[in-house]
Amino acid sequence: MVSLDKIKAIRDRVRKQFLPADNTYRVVVGMATCGIAAGAKSVYDELVKVIKEKGLDNVTVSQTGCIGACQYEPIVEVYSGDQRVTYVKITADKVDEIIYRHLMGGHPVEKYTIGAVLKSGEDDNILSIEDTAFYKYQKRVALRNCGIINPESIDEYIAFDGYQALIDCITKYTPEEVIEIVKASGLRGRGGGGFPTGIKWSLAAKNQADQKYVCCNADEGDPGAFMDRSVLEGDPHAVIEAMAIAGYAIGATQGYIYVRAEYPVAVKRLKIAIDQAREYGLLGKNILGTDFTFDLDIRLGAGAFVCGEETALMTSIEGKRGEPRPRPPYPAVKGLFGKPTILNNVETYANIPQIILKGSEWFASMGTEKSKGTKVFALGGKINNTGLVEIPMGTTLRQVIEEIGGGIPNGKKFKAAQTGGPSGGCIPSSKFEIEIDYDNLVNIGSMMGSGGLIVMDEDTCMVDIAKFFLDFTVDESCGKCTPCRIGTKRLHEMLEKITSGNATMEDLDKLEELCYYIKDNALCGLGQTAPNPVLSTLKYFYDEYKAHVVDRKCPAGVCKNLISYVIDDTKCKRCTACKRACPVQAIEGAVKQPHVIDQSKCIKCGACYEACKFGAVVKR
DSSP states (O other): OOOHHHHHHHHHHHHHHTSOOTTOEEEEEEOSHHHHHHTHHHHHHHHHHHHHHTTOTTEEEEEESOOSOGGGOSOEEEEETTEEEEEOSOOGGGHHHHIIIIIITSOOOGGGBSSOEEEETTEEEEOOGGGSHHHHTOOOSTTTTTTTSOTTOHHHHHHTTTTHHHHHHHHHOOHHHHHHHHHHHTOBOTTSSOOBHHHHHHHHHTSOOSOOEEEEEEOOOSTTOOHHHHHHHHOHHHHHHHHHHHHHHHTOOEEEEEEETTOHHHHHHHHHHHHHHHHTTSSBSSGGGSSOOBEEEEEEEOOOGGGGSHHHHHHHHTTSOOOOOOSSSOTTTSOGGGSOEEEEEHHHHHHHHHHHHHOHHHHHTSBOSSSBSEEEEEEEESOSSOEEEEEETTOBHHIIIIIISOOOGGGOOEEEEEESGGGSEEEEGGGTTOBOSHHHHHHTTOOOTTOEEEEEETTOOHHHHHHHHHHHHHHHOOOOSHHHHTHHHHHHHHHHHHHTTOOOHHHHHHHHHHHHHHHHHOSSHHHHHTTHHHHHHHHHOHHHHHIIIIIOOOTTSOOGGGOOEEEOTTTOOOOOHHHHHOTTOOEEOOTTSOOEEOTTTOOOOOHHHHHOSSSOEEEO
């Protein structure tokens, strides 16, 4: 067990390593799942090997979590003095040059950096990742340590005021005072509907029981969402510390982190972090010599989307089939194993230590009147800059897409953005200036959800998008209640009918009617919100639905049954590139002869469309 003096000594000693003197270098490699998938492990291994071979005692190499700009992975950052150089898209064969020219010669290799070298007199100032538009408009709170510290080092977490918030809570504040701080901050749950965190904690605190529980939802099943995974991979101790604070606040002695087994890197780092916290006496009995006891365990989920719903998650932790339970009673009264329980997601917990350390007023100063603080989004889809972003609530959708995201690739127009995953809705271009917060999104038929933000361009079929999310929901429904089990299946069938060109206008009326029936009668939030993608696209893209039904056309050229490929003879160069690409020999014509697509043979795969470099193959 470490003492308070030992924690202070660790903080002072390790913090100095993050401010290396001139001619001393700290090299960090982004080693979250995104970085590892892009090849960061081989880059890290090569750095370690070559630095050791060359005997560079003035260089340390470390791993870190997600740096955020996923389109630039693998990312390597070099710190020395007051300089920070960000190298992007690094491969193992570039390591020698970086070591020779930068770490040995003192001259950064600018061709591998994220930006140009900015000249100032005789001094070179490398443009770091923090200076780019991608980060310029962000405010990191939940992600404050991600991409900075080694997630497998408790000492590095402590160096950045780690566990100080827990120390302050158990030595300075009563449980009631901790809850009031969280209440006053205005923090709302970051995993779904945005219920006020402090109120949730207070409800559990006032219910007396011989045992209470603190749970963390790290299931994160939304397609395109990776916020919680990135926090666990980059800063697991922040979640552990916050859950211990929550345990102190409500009178719980046991916590569970429910994380999907599909997140092996996150699970590994969580296990390491929990073991380290126990070794230091920051988890377990009589924490830091006080009478406060709290411990944590991990429970692995099998990847069921429904287990993101709080009662289904708790049922799964209990070892039963992950199905939702009727509410009331709510978990604060009767939750895990029938005891008072609070459940928050990873991002919600990641905010807690900073709220305790910096105060509720500091947190409440960010964001909007009813949505305080920041929100982490996984930015993906048809966008130039993909990655993990954290913005103050109230930031406009336009700013996220154009300034942080770098706009739409290939000169295409923005069409819609989808938030909230299968439970959310699609935001049209007419709402481009909307300020992102809980209430604004709900008012236009979407929701915040856990934070996936998928961008779509003019080539996206909104009917097909609605069908995609319904297909996911149908597959993930637990089947316990009829409105969800049968209703979502019928919705999907109706969308299939529309995209195949076999629907009538009466089907559109039935589609909307069924959506509202499911919303009003499904047992849990999964079923109640499943129609949202359909309702929002019906509301904002009704003409597109109508084109599928009345004109038997897909305006975006996506739905195969409603499109055909033809060759524009005025543009055709008669090169046979399209013919050679066709897998079913549906194109007739020889070199220097007219080309024609036999519609009876065409399977509408689009291979000819992709092969033609002259725009002669067109969709109709």
